[in-house]
Amino acid sequence: MQAVKMYTTAVCPYCVRAKQLLKARGVELIEEIRIDLDPVQRQFMMDATGRRTVPQIYIGATHVGGCDDLVALDGRGELLPLLAAA
Numbered sequence: 001m002q003a004v005k006m007y008t009t010a011v012c013p014y015c016v017r018a019k020q021l022l023k024a025r026g027v028e029l030i031e032e033i034r035i036d037l038d039p040v041q042r043q044f045m046m047d048a049t050g051r052r053t054v055p056q057i058y059i060g061a062t063h064v065g066g067c068d069d070l071v072a073l074d075g076r077g078e079l080l081p082l083l084a085a086a
């Protein structure tokens with residue numbers, strides 16, 4: 001299974017929803033980067049994604065986007081193949 005990295009903050013219902021969906025799809029480990037605690041990581045996230053909102057989700061090297069993007073990916077049946085890609 002691909003590694004999953006998620007930029008998050010402490011109080012973010014979209015982060016919670018994204019984590020729940022990923023865990024429901026079999027993801028056991030999510031690397032969480034708390035940008036509310038680390039301004040350097042916040043800037044890195046914004047530079048890398050062009051976005052300011054959380055969550056920002058990476059599956060392997062693929063930037064999925066935010067929670068709505070993740071839900072849409074799952075709805076199209078593309079989330080599980082992406083997670084399983086080697």
